[in-house]
Amino acid sequence: GAVVSQHPSRVICKSGTSVKIECRSLDFQATTMFWYRQFPKQSLMLMATSNEGSKATYEQGVEKDKFLINHASLTLSTLTVTSAHPEDSSFYICSARVVLSGATLSYEQYFGPGTRLTVT
Amino acid sequence: AQKITQTQPGMFVQEKEAVTLDCTYDTSDPSYGLFWYKQPSSGEMIFLIYQGSYDQQNATEGRYSLNFQKARKSANLVISASQLGDSAMYFCAMSPWASGGYQKVTFGTGTKLQVIP
Numbered sequence A: 001g002a003v004v005s006q007h008p009s010r011v012i013c014k015s016g017t018s019v020k021i022e023c024r025s026l027d028f029q030a031t032t033m034f035w036y037r038q039f040p041k042q043s044l045m046l047m048a049t050s051n052e053g054s055k056a057t058y059e060q061g062v063e064k065d066k067f068l069i070n071h072a073s074l075t076l077s078t079l080t081v082t083s084a085h086p087e088d089s090s091f092y093i094c095s096a097r098v099v100l101s102g103a104t105l106s107y108e109q110y111f112g113p114g115t116r117l118t119v120t
Numbered sequence B: 001a002q003k004i005t006q007t008q009p010g011m012f013v014q015e016k017e018a019v020t021l022d023c024t025y026d027t028s029d030p031s032y033g034l035f036w037y038k039q040p041s042s043g044e045m046i047f048l049i050y051q052g053s054y055d056q057q058n059a060t061e062g063r064y065s066l067n068f069q070k071a072r073k074s075a076n077l078v079i080s081a082s083q084l085g086d087s088a089m090y091f092c093a094m095s096p097w098a099s100g101g102y103q104k105v106t107f108g109t110g111t112k113l114q115v116i117p
Helices: none
Strands: A004-009 A010-013 A020-027 A032-038 A044-051 A067-073 A076-081 A090-099 A106-109 A115-119 B003-005 B012-016 B019-021 B022-026 B032-037 B046-052 B064-069 B074-079 B087-096 B109-117
Touching: A004 A090, A010 A020, A020 A032, A020 A090, A020 A115, A032 A067, A032 A076, A044 A067, A076 A090, A076 B003, A106 B046, B003 B087, B019 B109, B022 B074, B032 B064, B032 B074, B046 B064, B046 B074, B074 B087
Parallel strands: A010 A115, B012 B109
Antiparallel strands: A004 A020, A020 A076, A032 A044, A032 A090, A067 A076, A090 A106, A090 A115, B003 B022, B019 B074, B032 B046, B032 B087, B064 B074, B087 B109
16 A cells, blocks of 8 residues: 655654654655644544645644644645644644545545654 | 544454444435544554445455444444454544545544453
8 A cells, every 4th residue: 555654753842842744655646635633542633634735724723823734745744833832742643645537535545654742 | 524433442352253343423425435444552543444335335354344334324343353463443434525535534532442362
């Protein structure tokens, strides 16, 4: 199957600093990527849908100025947590969909390995 | 809006036995996809199986099968011949089909499966 990488896998930062997380599709082009957040022992919550070359679509309750998403190329989307605070500590996972012919999104969604963010 | 309900927070199963993980869903979308994912302690999400809402037959993938009962809005995962490596969190998920293909995915709360030797 397709491979999605995330970098870094773990990051510890001080409160008030910004952290950038990269999500890359390694062997396919991903016009659409998704960013999720998962608190311990909880489910994945969709934060935003990232579309190449356009603004991300944020879910209700997600601060777009705090969680900056950039999808500059067909293989890279970045999530920047600005002015991070301890409550932002979480597991962030990205995923990408394979685009079939006719620009239809496949049902297959490939996940990155996740990034564990700890804000001290 | 979509809603996924997994009523079993935790399950135990003896090695080599079969186990069923429950999932019910609610949606007003006429066309949708149902998915199961496995999340081991490492955190990665592993895709297991997919069922389209118009598929007549239940999906199967190796030891995984999806018991799809559309009228009851249930999509239970059956794992046959459980292995120790099956111990993980399991998430049921669904995605509506709209123009452009499958849209955003909604996940259930998960079931933690532990396989006992």
